[in-house]
Amino acid sequence: MSLIRLQNITRSYEMGAETVHALCGVTLDIQRGEYVALMGPSGSGKSTMMNLLGCLDTPSSGTFELNGSLVSKMDDNQLAEIRNREIGFVFQSFHLLPRSTALHNVELPLVYAGIPTEERRELAKASLRHVGLGDRMLHKPNELSGGQRQRVAIARALVNNPAIMLADEPTGNLDSRTGEEIMLLFDELHRKGNTIIVVTHEEDIARHARRIIRLRDGLVAADEKNVRSMPRAMAVS
Amino acid sequence: MRFLDELREGLVIAWAAIRANKLRAGLTILGVVIGIVTVTLMGSAIQGIGTSFQRAVGQMGADVLYIVKFPPFEPQEWWKVRNRRDITLNYARAMERQATQIQMVVPETFTESSVKRNNRSASGVRIVGTTESNFLIRNFSTSKGRFFSSSEVDGGRPVCVLGADIADKFFKYEAPLGQKIWVAGIGYEVVGVMAASDKFLGMGSDNHVFIPITQFTARFVNQPDVTILVKVRDLEKIEDASEEVRGIMRKLRGLAPGKPDDFGIIHQDVFLKFFSRVGGSLAMAALFITGLSLFVGGIGIMNIMFVSVAERTREIGIRKAIGAKRRTILLQFLIEAAAICLIGGLIGLAIASSITLLMPKSLEARLSPGIVAIALGVSILTGVVSGFLPAWRAARMNPVDALRSE
Numbered sequence: 001m002s003l004i005r006l007q008n009i010t011r012s013y014e015m016g017a018e019t020v021h022a023l024c025g026v027t028l029d030i031q032r033g034e035y036v037a038l039m040g041p042s043g044s045g046k047s048t049m050m051n052l053l054g055c056l057d058t059p060s061s062g063t064f065e066l067n068g069s070l071v072s073k074m075d076d077n078q079l080a081e082i083r084n085r086e087i088g089f090v091f092q093s094f095h096l097l098p099r100s101t102a103l104h105n106v107e108l109p110l111v112y113a114g115i116p117t118e119e120r121r122e123l124a125k126a127s128l129r130h131v132g133l134g135d136r137m138l139h140k141p142n143e144l145s146g147g148q149r150q151r152v153a154i155a156r157a158l159v160n161n162p163a164i165m166l167a168d169e170p171t172g173n174l175d176s177r178t179g180e181e182i183m184l185l186f187d188e189l190h191r192k193g194n195t196i197i198v199v200t201h202e203e204d205i206a207r208h209a210r211r212i213i214r215l216r217d218g219l220v221a222a223d224e225k226n227v228r229s230m231p232r233a234m235a236v237s
Numbered sequence: 238m239r240f241l242d243e244l245r246e247g248l249v250i251a252w253a254a255i256r257a258n259k260l261r262a263g264l265t266i267l268g269v270v271i272g273i274v275t276v277t278l279m280g281s282a283i284q285g286i287g288t289s290f291q292r293a294v295g296q297m298g299a300d301v302l303y304i305v306k307f308p309p310f311e312p313q314e315w316w317k318v319r320n321r322r323d324i325t326l327n328y329a330r331a332m333e334r335q336a337t338q339i340q341m342v343v344p345e346t347f348t349e350s351s352v353k354r355n356n357r358s359a360s361g362v363r364i365v366g367t368t369e370s371n372f373l374i375r376n377f378s379t380s381k382g383r384f385f386s387s388s389e390v391d392g393g394r395p396v397c398v399l400g401a402d403i404a405d406k407f408f409k410y411e412a413p414l415g416q417k418i419w420v421a422g423i424g425y426e427v428v429g430v431m432a433a434s435d436k437f438l439g440m441g442s443d444n445h446v447f448i449p450i451t452q453f454t455a456r457f458v459n460q461p462d463v464t465i466l467v468k469v470r471d472l473e474k475i476e477d478a479s480e481e482v483r484g485i486m487r488k489l490r491g492l493a494p495g496k497p498d499d500f501g502i503i504h505q506d507v508f509l510k511f512f513s514r515v516g517g518s519l520a521m522a523a524l525f526i527t528g529l530s531l532f533v534g535g536i537g538i539m540n541i542m543f544v545s546v547a548e549r550t551r552e553i554g555i556r557k558a559i560g561a562k563r564r565t566i567l568l569q570f571l572i573e574a575a576a577i578c579l580i581g582g583l584i585g586l587a588i589a590s591s592i593t594l595l596m597p598k599s600l601e602a603r604l605s606p607g608i609v610a611i612a613l614g615v616s617i618l619t620g621v622v623s624g625f626l627p628a629w630r631a632a633r634m635n636p637v638d639a640l641r642s643e
Binding site: 077099 | 242243246257551554556558559562563565636637
C-alpha cells in the first residue's frame with residue numbers, strides 16, 4: 001500500500017470575485033522510504049501541494065490518503081492530530097519559537113502528543129544529538145547559526161518519528177555551503193529509511209532526491225526517477 | 238495527564254510572554270489592580286457597615302418593644318400624622334398596670350441642653366429623662382459608680398449618669414463620682430459613668446446625660462412626649478405581647494374600631510429589615526459602580542490579548558503545524574489572560590488589605606477570607622471572560638495563513 005495516495009486532487013481559492021484553480025486534478029502515489037523533490041515555478045501549485053501534503057489544508061475535491069487514513073475528509077482537530085503524528089515540517093525560515101531553547105522547541109510536538117515529561121526530554125535530546133547539536137540544547141534560536149537552526153527544525157520534525165518529513169525550501173535562507181550540509185543530512189536521513197519530500201525550485205537541491213515531480217499550472221507535468229543522484233548515493237553506501 | 242501537561246505548557250508560555258513585554262503587561266495589570274482594589278474595599282466597607290449597624294441595633298434589645306409617636310421607615314403624609322397626640326407618661330403607668338405579657342415598662346424622653354462645669358461647657362448634649370429600669374432593659378453597664386435608684390427617681394433627686402464621652406470631657410483628670418455638673422443652670426450630682434457603647438452613625442449613648450424622669454418633668458418639659466420601652470416576658474411570644482400592647486394603647490387613645498393606629502410599636506427587627514432592604518440595594522449599586530472599574534480593566538486585558546494574538550500569529554501557526562489543536566491554543570491564551578488578571582488580583586488584594594488597616598476602626602472594614610476568595614475568583618473570571626474572544630480568534634486561525642504572516 002502506498003504511503004501517500006492522491007486521486008484527482010483539486011484545490012481552488014476565492015480571490016475576490018475570481019476563482020483561482022491552484023490544483024486541477026493531481027493523481028500520484030508516494031511509497032514509504034522515497035525521497036521526492038516537488039518542483040515547479042511560482043504559480044504552479046507547488047505551495048498548495050505542500051500545504052495539502054502537510055495536512056495544513058484540505059482539497060476542494062478528490063481523495064488524499066496518508067498512511068491509510070482518509071485525510072481529505074478530516075476536520076480541524078483530526079488534522080492537527082495527523083500533523084502531530086505523521087508529518088515533520090522543515091520550513092525555509094526555520095519557524096522555531098524564538099523564546100524557547102532548542103530542547104524545548106524539539107520537545108513541543110511531544111507535548112502536544114501527550115508524552116510524559118521524562119520520556120519527552122530523552123527523545124528530544126536523542127533527536128538533537130542525531131542532527132549533531134548535542135552541545136547546543138539549551139541555546140535559544142538567536143544564539144544559533146542558520147544551519148544550526150535548521151538542524152533544530154529537523155530534529156523537531158523527526159522527534160515524533162513521523163511517516164514523512166516535509167521540507168519547504170529547506171536551504172532557501174542558508175548560504176550554499178551550509179545548504180549543502182543540510183542536504184547531506186537529508187541524504188543520510190533518507191538512507192536510514194525516512195520518507196522525505198522536498199519542495200523546491202532549485203535544481204541543485206532537487207538533484208539530491210531520487211524522484212522529481214514537476215508541477216505546472218496545477219497539474220503534474222513530469223514525474224521521473226532522478227538517475228543522476230543514484231551513483232552518488234550508491235557510492236556512499 | 239495530557240490536559241495537565243497542556244496547562245503547564247500554557248503557564249510556562251504565559252509567564253514567558255508576560256516577561257517579554259513587562260511594561261505592557263504591567264500597565265494591563267494596573268487596570269486590574271485598580272478594579273480589584275476598589276471592589277474589595279467597597280465590599281469590605283459594606284460588610285463592616287453591616288456588622289456595626291447590626292451591633293448598634295442589637296443594643297435596642299431583642300425582647301424590647303418601643304411605643305413611639307412617629308415610627309421610622311413608615312412614610313406617611315406629614316399632614317396626616319402631625320396632629321398626633323403625644324405619648325404621655327400616664328400611658329406608661331397604665332401599661333404597667335394592665336399588660337400581662339410584659340415584665341418591665343420604662344418611659345424615656347429627651348431634650349437638648351448645654352452642660353457646664355467650672356469653665357468647661359458643652360452644648361447640644363442630649364439630656365435623657367428615664368427611670369432606673371432603663372438600665373436593666375437595655376443591658377447598659379457603668380464603668381464607674383452606678384445607675385440611679387428607684388428611690389432617687391421617685392424622690393426626683395438631682396442626680397445624673399454620664400455617657401462615656403461626656404465624662405471624659407468634663408472629668409479628664411479627676412474622679413467624676415460625687416462631683417456636680419450643671420445642666421441648664423441646675424446642679425446634678427454624678428453617681429455613675431456609662432461604659433463606652435458601640436457607635437454607629439451617631440447612635441449610642443456616649444454623648445448623653447441620664448437624669449431621673451421626675452427631674453426631667455420638673456425642670457425641662459412638664460408634659461413630655463415619651464418613648465415607652467416595654468420588655469416582654471417571653472421572647473417567643475413577642476408577637477402576642479405586641480398585640481396586647483397595641484390593644485391597650487388603642488384603648489388609652491380611645492380609638493374606635495376601624496380607625497388606624499395613631500402611634501407606632503417598633504422592634505429591632507424593623508431596623509434590621511429596613512437595613513437589609515435598603516442596605517442590600519445600596520450595596521448592589523455601590524458594588525456595581527466600583528465593578529465598572531474592573532470592567533474597564535477587563536477591556537484592557539481584551540485589548541492586550543488581541544495585540545498579543547496578532548503579534549504571535551506566526552507562533553500560533555508553528556504550534557498548529559506541529560500538532561496543537563484548537564483547544565490547546567485557546568487554553569494557552571486563556572491562561573495568559575487569567576495569569577495577568579490573577580497577578581493583578583493579588584497585587585490589588587495586598588493594596589486593599591493595607592488600606593483597610595488604615596481605615597477608621599468604627600467602620601470595621603476588614604478583608605474577610607470570603608472577600609479574598611471572591612476577589613481572586615473575580616479576577617480570574619475577568620481574565621477568562623475578556624481573554625476568550627482573542628483566544629478564540631487565535632484558536633480558529635488557519636495554519637497556512639498564520640505561518641505565512643511575518
